[in-house]
Amino acid sequence: MIEQLKAPGKYMQGTGIMKDLAKHVVTYGRKALYLLADRDVDLIKERIDRSYQCYQSYQSDQGYQSYHRNQSYQRYLGENESSLINNGNKDEIVHDTYCYEMFKGECDNEEISRIVDIVKKQGIEVIVGIGSGKLHDTTKAVGFYANIPVAIVPTIVASDAPCSSMSVINTKEGCFDHYLYLKHNPDLVFVDIDFIIQAPARLLVAGMGDALSTYFEARACQQSNCLLPNGSKSSDVAYYLSKLCLESLYQYGVQAKEDVINHISSIAVEKIVEANTLLSGVGFESGGLAAAHAINDGMSRIESCNHRLHGEKVAFATLVQLVLEREYEKCSTSDRNKNVDSKSHSQKEIEEVLEFCVQVGLPVTLEEMGLTSGDRDTLQRIAEYSLLDNEPMHHMGFIVTEDMIIQAMLEVDCIGKGK
Ligand SMILES: [Zn+2]
Structure with missing residues (x-):
């Protein structure tokens, strides 16, 4: 008889842990794409920024030199990257960059392809989905097709989907299309109780x-x-x-x-x-x-x-x-x-x-x-x-x-x- 246990690579939960998010995300990849929904987007961006600041302080305390940028996607693509890399001290510098992308609202093939293209063009190394349901399904599907690690940050806990190795793919109109069975579960599921107690x-x-x-x-x-x-x-x-x-x-x-x-x-x-x-x-x-x-x-x-x-x-x-x-x-x-x-x-x-x-x-x-x-x-x-x-x-x-x-x-x- 074959038994199997499927579980996320790491599960973290606690009150106010968003400040530590960057510290964990960078262990999966140094270029992170954060997929966000419209709801509370300013608040969430602020918390992500703060987590990178905390991580920077942490690195300073540890004696590392690091650079962090909080820029829009287009700016992220600019000349700053090469100027940092070419400053002659490449080996001494830890580059941890991140950018945001807004989720368009439906977990359909078009949206998944759009984000996979961004990931590939920009050499994104880890994708982080902050939100719920369809946004998480899209994040997991992008990770699957782009073959990069996935972090899931639920802002509500209305179902048990965040930890699963499956995405529900819909049609453009929002009707069920098919289940996408992923190679593995999310690498990281990260739940800050602060989000949960603010939700209905x-x-x-x-x-x-x-x-x-x-x-x-x-x-x-x-x-x-x-x-x-x-x-x-x-x-x-x-x-x-x-x-x-x-x-x-x-x-x-x-x-x-x-x-x-x-x-x-x-x-x-x-x-x-x-x-x-x-x-x-x-x-x-x-x-x-x-x-x-x-x-x-x-x-x-x-x-x-x-x-x-x-x-x-x-x-x-x-x-x-x-x-x-x-x-x-x-x-x-x-x-x-x-x-x-x-x-x-x-x-x-x-x-x-x-x-x-x-x-x-x-x-x-x-x-x-x-x-x-x-x-x-x-x-x-x-x-x-x-x-x-x-x-x-x-x-x-x-x-x-x-x-x-x-x-x-x-x-x-x-x-x-x-x-
Ligand atoms: Zn269920």
């Missing part, structure tokens, strides 16, 4: 929703002994990381949400950032996905669910997976031994997950998902999509039918309404 709490909560499914999906993959898309089996390490992820959510989730609402950095926030990003990221990639993400994929194709973030859909879908498992256990137990009641354990689990969702504000009813119990056609479409050949529903250890999925969604709605 809903994003942190959505990240908890994505992290909530990780243990249950890894467990399903372990039980079914299925092959994951990379050809390996669900690994024990990932399984135990996902278990730790769930424990962190239960222990710190409510407090972390409260602290982010009040923009407070705390142990609880740190634990949840780690759970949402590292534990869930490594957990899902090496532990495997199952029904929860398949049902999420089904809901993602339904327009009325569009108001929900990925992690919010995954949370609801996690409950659906647990009901499916309970129903399966019920049938198989009654076949084997009618005196044994294995329902109690799975029912308790469903109640714990439901309670957690309600406490942190994740959706637990069809209405909250933008669906209705009477609209059976839409539920049917979700079930159909989630059962497509390429969906991880097939990692469940038993046959799942459209009708079972619909019934499970209705049941989650029913128990969710009771809360």
Whole structure:
């Protein structure tokens, strides 16, 4: 049996660590390109500049001579480079340069090619993506095609994507096009809690929703002994990381949400950032996905669910997976031994997950998902999509039918309404 553990080369997390970013980025390459989004761009540029100043001071303290420039891309290309290199003391000078490039907003082939061209023309040695979602996917894809190291700096933790070795490539219009499987995970994932506590709490909560499914999906993959898309089996390490992820959510989730609402950095926030990003990221990639993400994929194709973030859909879908498992256990137990009641354990689990969702504000009813119990056609479409050949529903250890999925969604709605 082949097990595999995929993880970022280095994961760093802390409050106020942006000042140390340059110190770490330069270990991957001396010419860095920072890919930025419009949101808070001035603040982020200021923090990058400050990190290079801190690095410069650090080098001075260490007795190094260094030069740093903070220039626009065009200026960076100018004659300054040669004048520095040709000053006759090349061996004594450490050149650490950086520049910015604005992300145009869509992770499509055109945008990736545009940035790859810049990287190649300018001899960029490391790319750093500061932001979220599509910007990170673009950064990772550029690193892949240009064959340079990648650093990811999340400003929100609404999903477990930052650590993964995959990019979602869209069409120019923003529709899903394909998954790009990368050679390896980002070289560096660098999370400054200061960004996270300034972002809306809903994003942190959505990240908890994505992290909530990780243990249950890894467990399903372990039980079914299925092959994951990379050809390996669900690994024990990932399984135990996902278990730790769930424990962190239960222990710190409510407090972390409260602290982010009040923009407070705390142990609880740190634990949840780690759970949402590292534990869930490594957990899902090496532990495997199952029904929860398949049902999420089904809901993602339904327009009325569009108001929900990925992690919010995954949370609801996690409950659906647990009901499916309970129903399966019920049938198989009654076949084997009618005196044994294995329902109690799975029912308790469903109640714990439901309670957690309600406490942190994740959706637990069809209405909250933008669906209705009477609209059976839409539920049917979700079930159909989630059962497509390429969906991880097939990692469940038993046959799942459209009708079972619909019934499970209705049941989650029913128990969710009771809360
Ligand atoms: Zn996910």
